Amino acid sequence: xxxxxxxxxxxxxxxxxxxxxxxxxxxxxxxxxxxxxxxxxxxxxxxxxxxxxxxxxxxxxxxxxxxxxxxxxxxxxxxxxxxxxxxxxxxxx
Amino acid sequence: xxxxxxxxxxxxxxxxxxxxxxxxxxxxxxxxxxxxxxxxxxxxxxxxxxxxxxxxxxxxxxxxxxxxxxxxxxxxxxxxxxxxxxxxxxxxxxxxxxxxxxxxxxxxxxxxxxxxxxxxxxxxxxxxxxxxxxxxxxxxxxxxxxxxxxxxxxxxxxxxxxxxxxxxxxxxxxxxxxxxxxxxxxxxxxxxxxxxxxxxxxxxxxxxxxxxxxxxxxxxxxxxxxxxxxxxxxxxxxxxxxxxxxxxxxxxxxxxxxxxxxxxxxxxxxxxxxxxxxxxxxxxxxxxxxxxxxxxxxxxxxxxxxxxxxxxxxxxxxxxxxxxxxxxxxxxxxxxxxxxxxx
Amino acid sequence: xxxxxxxxxxxxxxxxxxxxxxxxxxxxxxxxxxxxxxxxxxxxxxxxxxxxxxxxxxxxxxxxxxxxxxxxxxxxxxxxxxxxxxxxxxxxxxxxxxxxxxxxxxxxxxxxxxxxxxxxxxxxxxxxxxxxxxxxxxxxxxxxxxxxxxxxxxxxxxxx
Numbered sequence: 001x002x003x004x005x006x007x008x009x010x011x012x013x014x015x016x017x018x019x020x021x022x023x024x025x026x027x028x029x030x031x032x033x034x035x036x037x038x039x040x041x042x043x044x045x046x047x048x049x050x051x052x053x054x055x056x057x058x059x060x061x062x063x064x065x066x067x068x069x070x071x072x073x074x075x076x077x078x079x080x081x082x083x084x085x086x087x088x089x090x091x092x093x
Numbered sequence: 094x095x096x097x098x099x100x101x102x103x104x105x106x107x108x109x110x111x112x113x114x115x116x117x118x119x120x121x122x123x124x125x126x127x128x129x130x131x132x133x134x135x136x137x138x139x140x141x142x143x144x145x146x147x148x149x150x151x152x153x154x155x156x157x158x159x160x161x162x163x164x165x166x167x168x169x170x171x172x173x174x175x176x177x178x179x180x181x182x183x184x185x186x187x188x189x190x191x192x193x194x195x196x197x198x199x200x201x202x203x204x205x206x207x208x209x210x211x212x213x214x215x216x217x218x219x220x221x222x223x224x225x226x227x228x229x230x231x232x233x234x235x236x237x238x239x240x241x242x243x244x245x246x247x248x249x250x251x252x253x254x255x256x257x258x259x260x261x262x263x264x265x266x267x268x269x270x271x272x273x274x275x276x277x278x279x280x281x282x283x284x285x286x287x288x289x290x291x292x293x294x295x296x297x298x299x300x301x302x303x304x305x306x307x308x309x310x311x312x313x314x315x316x317x318x319x320x321x322x323x324x325x326x327x328x329x330x331x332x333x334x335x336x337x338x339x340x341x342x343x344x345x346x347x348x349x350x351x352x353x354x355x356x357x358x359x360x361x362x363x364x365x366x367x368x369x370x371x372x373x374x375x376x377x378x379x380x381x382x383x384x385x386x387x388x389x390x391x392x393x394x395x396x397x398x399x400x401x402x403x404x405x406x407x408x409x410x411x412x413x414x415x416x417x418x419x420x421x422x423x424x425x426x427x428x429x430x431x432x433x434x435x436x
Numbered sequence: 437x438x439x440x441x442x443x444x445x446x447x448x449x450x451x452x453x454x455x456x457x458x459x460x461x462x463x464x465x466x467x468x469x470x471x472x473x474x475x476x477x478x479x480x481x482x483x484x485x486x487x488x489x490x491x492x493x494x495x496x497x498x499x500x501x502x503x504x505x506x507x508x509x510x511x512x513x514x515x516x517x518x519x520x521x522x523x524x525x526x527x528x529x530x531x532x533x534x535x536x537x538x539x540x541x542x543x544x545x546x547x548x549x550x551x552x553x554x555x556x557x558x559x560x561x562x563x564x565x566x567x568x569x570x571x572x573x574x575x576x577x578x579x580x581x582x583x584x585x586x587x588x589x590x591x592x593x594x595x596x
């Protein structure tokens with residue numbers, strides 16, 4: 001793996017850990033979350049509208065990214081991979 | 094079944110502190126959500142406006158040993174959190190004591206339907222025979238606690254709210270106090286029936302099928318007498334994308350899509366624990382003056398079912414009004430009011 | 437009349453795993469809601485037709501301090517980033533909603549705040565709630581929760 005991939009891997013693991021904590025996903029470990037699995041809806045982790053809002057807070061608190069509307073949030077939070085990618089491209093801290 | 098009537102009301106709102114002045118402001122299309130606290134030298138502004146509203150309502154009415162007291166509020170004195178005991182029951186006791194109430198006060202804190210829930214419980218208290226009057230007070234003041242909360246839920250509109258409108262973006266917060274005295278003696282308005290139903294779906298989002306609201310409407314409609322004519326339905330109408338859509342579905346399922354609908358939060362904002370009482374008292378007053386208030390902020394219908402809502406004032410006919418509300422925790426409530434002396 | 441209670445300071449996660457174990461939403465709840473949820477579970481776990489939608493059972497919460505413990509947590513979060521998942525529990529009736537969602541109770545839910553535990557007053561209020569034409573019984577809970585580790589929590593079912 002080159003250094004860019006390593007950084008991305010680390011970010012993905014970090015995002016998973018923060019997600020587990022922020023959303024009270026008790027007992028889950030990063031290895032339990034597939035990078036590309038849908039986060040919302042019945043097939044995914046089954047997250048809901050409050051979780052979207054909590055993830056919006058997570059992004060601002062940890063990465064300085066502001067998302068003003070929940071609809072945009074749903075797009076960004078489709079999967080951990082999409083989320084990590086968005087963070088890498090938009091983070092201000 | 095004992096009939097229960099409203100025999101006295103009181104309003105304390107940023108738009109005005111009498112029913113007449115508030116209706117005048119409404120007819121002029123004015124709105125105001127926040128009080129000015131200039132000149133307030135007391136401690137709890139919340140308790141102050143609640144007491145003031147109650148005093149107006151009981152003016153000329155005797156408080157007996159069998160007079161009950163209910164306080165309706167979501168957050169009460171929360172602005173003092175961490176600094177003192179903000180228990181709502183404590184606030185209720187202080188207000189009840191100041192009024193001279195001798196019975197043990199209770200607080201109904203059922204999110205944004207609290208006002209309807211409190212009037213319903215007051216009606217039940219009279220019907221139980223244990224109380225001859227019940228003073229019901231609803232009050233809410235805003236604070237950073239509440240404002241940051243609705244803000245982080247992205248529920249607040251950046252502009253004046255637009256109930257049922259296709260471009261609605263959310264709610265405005267407001268503050269107010271209102272009070273009503275219930276009694277079995279004949280009064281200008283009868284509280285005929287009321288109901289609360291839970292969607293059992295989500296703790297903060299409304300049911301997509303309007304389940305609880307529909308059940309509430311269905312329940313109170315059963316208490317309409319053959320001779321009754323519905324004048325209008327006063328909706329919750331917070332102007333969030335989901336609430337108004339849900340209410341439209343519930344109204345339609347209940348067969349009420351043709352009945353005039355009135356949304357008042359464009360004038361007061363969402364006054365939470367006070368909303369049920371403020372909006373009912375305003376509706377009764379408007380009906381008495383022969384009109385259905387314009388639904389301020391509404392322009393073009395933006396829900397999936399037909400709703401008979403208007404941006405213009407309309408003449409009121411009929412003799413009955415339904416008040417509909419919804420709130421966090423999946424709660425929905427409805428109250429049926431009938432013009433007194435008409436049957 | 438069946439009455440259940442949860443001793444102050446009980447490990448609620450352990451109790452959840454023992455009684456339920458497959459309802460991950462439990463971990464998002466505040467302490468008040470966890471207590472109500474578990475009390476209800478203890479009362480209705482053996483109900484036949486459990487999880488069938490019904491309109492005839494009310495859920496009534498009585499408390500003195502309501503959601504204060506959670507409100508303090510929310511106030512803390514206001515210091516930097518107000519938390520949506522905490523804010524939705526800053527109401528004393530949310531616990532009744534959680535019980536309703538879990539058990540598909542589409543009847544009346546309510547929250548009443550009293551100056552202290554007063555069983556005669558609670559019984560009187562419940563009796564008044566029974567004026568609802570459809571309601572046939574009620575889960576009644578007294579939960580007073582000044583902090584996340586200390587509480588009084590008891591509940592019972594009473595019929596009309």
